[in-house]
Amino acid sequence: MLLISCPNCGSRDETEFHYGGQAHVPYPENPTELNDREWAEYLFYRDNTKGAFAERWLHSTGCRQWFNMLRDTVTYDIQAVYPMGTPRPAGPSTSATSITAPEGAIK
Amino acid sequence: MANTAALDGINGLRDIRRSPASHLAAALEAGSVQGTVVLQEGPFQTMAAVRVEPRSEEGSRIASVAGGLPARSGEVGGADGTSVLWLGPSEFLVVAPEEAHDSLGGDLIGSLVAALGEAPGQVVDLSANRTTFELTGPRARAVLEKGCALDLHPRSFTPGTALSTEVGNIPVVLQKTAEDSFRLFPRASFADFLGRWLLDAMREFASPEVP
Incomplete structure (x- = not known):
C-alpha cells in the first residue's frame, strides 16, 4: 500500500486515489492535420519508463482534485507532488541508472 | 417563507417517507451496546x-x-x-x-x-443523497478503526473536524462531533451495507471481555 501525500488532504492510502496515466502529454496543436498514426500515438502511446516517471493522480474519495506526481517505477519512491499545469520538477537522479540491466537484456 | 403548517407533513408525504437504513432500525437497536457503543440512524x-x-x-x-x-x-x-x-x-x-x-x-x-x-x-x-449514522460510545473509535485507515486517535482527529475517507471500503464523510461521538455520511445506496458492516464490527463489544 502506497501512502500518497495529497496536496489538499495530506497522507492517504493509495486506495483512495485513481491513477491518471502519464503526465505532460500535450494535446496536438492542430489535431485535424494529424494522420492516423500520429493521432494513435497521441491517444495510446505512452512511455514505459524505468525510473522516475511523471504521472497524474486523482484523489477520488477525498478532495476529488487532480495532481501530478513524480514516482520511481522501480522503487515506488514518491519524489515530488506538484500541481497540474506546472512543469516537471528536476527530480533527484533516478535509480534506473544505478540498476544494472540483467545480462542479455541489451543487445 | 416560513410555512408552519408544512411541518405536519406535506399532504402526509412526510409520514410515508422511508430513510435509506430505516429497515435496519430494529437491528441497530438490538446491536447497540448501551454505555459501550451505540449506532443510530439520524435520517x-x-x-x-x-x-x-x-x-x-x-x-x-x-x-x-x-x-x-x-x-x-x-x-x-x-x-x-x-x-x-x-x-x-x-x-x-x-x-x-x-x-x-x-x-x-x-x-x-x-x-x-x-x-x-x-x-x-x-x-x-x-x-x-446521503443518510447519517451516529456512532457514539467509548468504543466507537475502536469500531471505526476496523475499517478506516485514518489516524483516529484524539491527538490528530479532534472533535469538530470532518474528513472524507473510506470506512469499510465505503466512501463516507466522517465527522467527529464530540469525544467518542462520530457521524458518518454514506450515500444512500451504501447505507444498508455500511449499517450491517458497523453492526458486525460492533458485535464483539456485546460479549464480556476475554481476559
Whole structure:
C-alpha cells in the first residue's frame, strides 16, 4: 500500500486515489492535420519508463482534485507532488541508472 | 417563507417517507451496546452541495448564510446547528436539521441559492443523497478503526473536524462531533451495507471481555 501525500488532504492510502496515466502529454496543436498514426500515438502511446516517471493522480474519495506526481517505477519512491499545469520538477537522479540491466537484456 | 403548517407533513408525504437504513432500525437497536457503543440512524437531514470559490465575493455571501466556510481539509464551518463540511477546495456540504429544508418551513436551500445568485458556482439540494449514522460510545473509535485507515486517535482527529475517507471500503464523510461521538455520511445506496458492516464490527463489544 502506497501512502500518497495529497496536496489538499495530506497522507492517504493509495486506495483512495485513481491513477491518471502519464503526465505532460500535450494535446496536438492542430489535431485535424494529424494522420492516423500520429493521432494513435497521441491517444495510446505512452512511455514505459524505468525510473522516475511523471504521472497524474486523482484523489477520488477525498478532495476529488487532480495532481501530478513524480514516482520511481522501480522503487515506488514518491519524489515530488506538484500541481497540474506546472512543469516537471528536476527530480533527484533516478535509480534506473544505478540498476544494472540483467545480462542479455541489451543487445 | 416560513410555512408552519408544512411541518405536519406535506399532504402526509412526510409520514410515508422511508430513510435509506430505516429497515435496519430494529437491528441497530438490538446491536447497540448501551454505555459501550451505540449506532443510530439520524435520517432526513437537510443537505446542500455548494460549489463556490470561497475567496470570491459570492463565496463570502454563501459563507454569511451558511455560517462560515471551512478553509481546508478537516475543518468544519457553520453555526447554529448547521455544519459546513469541506469536500474540496471549492466544494462544500452544508448539513442542517430536517426542519431547515424549504419544504418543511425552513429556508436553507432557498437562501443559499439566493446568496449565490448569478455568480459562477452551484447549490444543489442533496438531502436525499446521503443518510447519517451516529456512532457514539467509548468504543466507537475502536469500531471505526476496523475499517478506516485514518489516524483516529484524539491527538490528530479532534472533535469538530470532518474528513472524507473510506470506512469499510465505503466512501463516507466522517465527522467527529464530540469525544467518542462520530457521524458518518454514506450515500444512500451504501447505507444498508455500511449499517450491517458497523453492526458486525460492533458485535464483539456485546460479549464480556476475554481476559
